[in-house]
Amino acid sequence: MPTSILILITVANFSIANEKGISKESAAKGSLKLVIQGLLVDTPQLTAVMLTEDFVKIEKVAKNIVDHPKPSMATRMKLMKAMGSDMAKFKANDGVVHGAAVAMVENAQNKDIKAVGANFQTMISGCLACHGEFKAKVSDILK
Numbered sequence: 001m002p003t004s005i006l007i008l009i010t011v012a013n014f015s016i017a018n019e020k021g022i023s024k025e026s027a028a029k030g031s032l033k034l035v036i037q038g039l040l041v042d043t044p045q046l047t048a049v050m051l052t053e054d055f056v057k058i059e060k061v062a063k064n065i066v067d068h069p070k071p072s073m074a075t076r077m078k079l080m081k082a083m084g085s086d087m088a089k090f091k092a093n094d095g096v097v098h099g100a101a102v103a104m105v106e107n108a109q110n111k112d113i114k115a116v117g118a119n120f121q122t123m124i125s126g127c128l129a130c131h132g133e134f135k136a137k138v139s140d141i142l143k
């Protein structure tokens with residue numbers, strides 16, 4: 001089984017525990033973790049609506065990811081201070097995910113499921129790349 005499919009299934013399994021999600025207000029005030037738990041709700045939703053080719057919902061969820069709330073100013077300041085020059089790399093990773101979500105909105109509007117799938121893979125790779133490089137480090141900084 002290709003790795004991408006495996007990841008898809010793994011991510012989809014989270015949906016059961018996270019149906020309610022986290023409101024944008026609470027994430028806007030709170031930490032990076034809240035923002036990311038929001039992503040954790042959107043991502044499995046995306047797998048479900050992709051597999052049923054529900055383009056209206058794909059567009060909606062992808063837009064959620066595009067507009068995901070930012071961590072609070074305090075959290076961002078703390079991160080920037082501790083990360084120094086690594087911050088650019090961190091932001092570039094975020095840019096990969098963001099760019100894929102923007103492209104997905106457009107491809108959903110064009111009802112192009114193949115392109116949507118490619119965007120999804122880019123997005124998930126972006127999630128995992130950033131985690132591989134920064135998750136432990138940032139977790140340590142913010143704790």
Ligand code: HEC
Binds near residue numbers: 031032040123134135
């Ligand atoms: C720019 C870097 C970056 C990108 C891109 C990124 N993450 Fe994360 N993610 C983090 C960091 C840093 C943490 C740890 C945060 C903490 O411990 O406070 C994290 C933690 C998480 C967690 C664990 C949350 C918890 O409660 O422990 C999940 C789930 C998650 N991310 C999902 C995603 C998904 C889904 C995507 C893509 C749609 C994504 N992330 C993209 C940096 C990123």
